[in-house]
Amino acid sequence: MAEIRRIGVLTSGGDCAGLNAVIRAVAFRGVNGYGWKVLGILDGTQGLMSRPLRYIELGADTFRGRDILRSGGTLLGTVNKGNPFAYPMPDGSVRDLSMDFVDGFHQLELDGLIVVGGDGSLRILRKLCEKGMLPMVGIPKTIDNDVKGTEAAVGYSTAVDVVTDALDRLQATAASHHRAMILEVMGRDAGHIALNAGISGGADVILIPEMPYTLEGIAERIRYVQQVEGRSHALIVVAEGVKRPSGAAATVHYSDGETRYGGVANDLSEAIYLMTGIETRVSILGHVQRGGTPSMRDRLLASAFGVHAVDLLAQGKHDRMVAWQHRGVVDVPLEEVCVGPRCVQPDDPLLNTARGLGIYVGDFPEPHAGSGKSKKTKSLSEE
Structure with a gap:
């Protein structure tokens, strides 16, 4: 695998408590642990489909003096509608903007993408990344706790x-x-x-x-x-x-x-x-x-997931999702995750x-x- 220099991170789907803790962990591990440049993609897939591209660089200045670990929502913004493969246009028509997403990834010269989403978001993002052969690692987040392959998702504990x-x-x-x-x-x-x-x-x-x-x-x-x-x-x-x-x-x-x-x-x-x-x-x-201060459990889970996701990219592993199983962080193939919700x-x-x-x-x-x-x-x- 080529040397990694720049990675992106985005949040997709509904918001929940703990997303900012994930973003913080990804940035800290990527910048301080590996010396990479970490870019935060704004408003989920829209940040890479928009022209000009919408993103911010995540570094020490992003978090200095801010209680990111303790805050709800997502500083990057998120969307839970608008399928990139059939995106609704102002005139009522739909367009396939999937290649706009892929081109946006390449314009930013990214070497990997970390996606924080629920089962629906991970399924769509995996399909996008497969189309462009983009290295992707998923992090599960949802208050519903219905993502397969993990006993817990970010946001659930707080809810x-x-x-x-x-x-x-x-x-x-x-x-x-x-x-x-x-x-x-x-x-x-x-x-x-x-x-x-x-x-x-x-x-x-x-x-x-x-x-x-x-x-x-x-x-x-x-x-x-x-x-x-x-x-x-x-x-x-x-x-x-x-x-x-x-x-x-x-x-x-x-x-x-x-x-x-x-x-x-x-x-x-x-x-x-x-x-x-x-x-x-x-x-x-x-x-x-969905809102409020993240629980201790969600902060811990978000931090562990963020670090492990970055480590997976560093090891040349992708098309996987980090997960919580048997009181520890593991990773599972995304193909085993994107098959529908995990119900009781x-x-x-x-x-x-x-x-x-x-x-x-x-x-x-x-x-x-x-x-x-x-x-x-x-x-x-x-x-």
């Missing part, structure tokens, strides 16, 4: 802390007013945030996209809380990707043409009230989960933990001999 803190705050008002408080959280098609924060925050009900549920199952848990435990309040956590009681996907259509998850908590609120008579209130955290599996130990604590986390069908089908009432996800 779970935010949700747990929200449950701590909601518990007091739930008890004061004898209500069921429903908290809707992010996660797309994965229930990691809801499951982990729900257990940590003492939820009575946790609904995730991967597990079927019934309204009667929720009502039974609330009745148990009232009649057996003698409590007049309850906490319910629902992931945004959970289906409505009608069985339909809970989505909202926006004027910009985007369709996003959201709103299932409001439907559940009405249904739970009608079945149990308990007064309900809904809180939707939304993008609060039926045998996840935390599902058993939740059940052991009496939390309703959906219905676990028990097939009877010869049929392979559950004896239980058909759940909403099966409708």
Whole structure:
């Protein structure tokens, strides 16, 4: 491999806590460890597709006197829309700008690129780099924690802390007013945030996209809380990707043409009230989960990932993603990562933990001999 002199780093997809800590680690290791020039590409892929190119040099002056390690967001900016292979133009047409990205890489005379992104961003960036035969190393980041090949992604720990803190705050008002408080959280098609924060925050009900549920199952848990435990309040956590009681996907259509998850908590609120008579209130955290000061865990993970990503380029390795496995940093082939989201599996130990604590986390069908089908009432996800 040719000697490395200049590398680029960019953040792509939704923002989350810990991105600046990654950028800092990449710059420190590249500049101080190897004497390279490190360029930060602005606004993800757009920085290399724009003309003139948009970037900044990352060095000691970039971080001097700034609490980058402690700040949320990304100093480089990011985008989570606009596929470079079919980029929307002002006149309504679409164009393939993938070669603009490749040419931008060469114009900056880069010898490698570090991409910080989720499963979708890594998939697109890998395709771009394959087209131009550009050396790329990926770093997983997403509050959803749904990137395959890694037990944890940058941003996830902070998001779970935010949700747990929200449950701590909601518990007091739930008890004061004898209500069921429903908290809707992010996660797309994965229930990691809801499951982990729900257990940590003492939820009575946790609904995730991967597990079927019934309204009667929720009502039974609330009745148990009232009649057996003698409590007049309850906490319910629902992931945004959970289906409505009608069985339909809970989505909202926006004027910009985007369709996003959201709103299932409001439907559940009405249904739970009608079945149990308990007064309900809904809180939707939304993008609060992405912001704020990164947790210790995210700062540590970001720092370890950034250093290892630079070291991989120095060793002539690319088309790989750094990952956290078995309490350590490793790296895995990107081809094993870019195959879809990592969701909660039926045998996840935390599902058993939740059940052991009496939390309703959906219905676990028990097939009877010869049929392979559950004896239980058909759940909403099966409708």
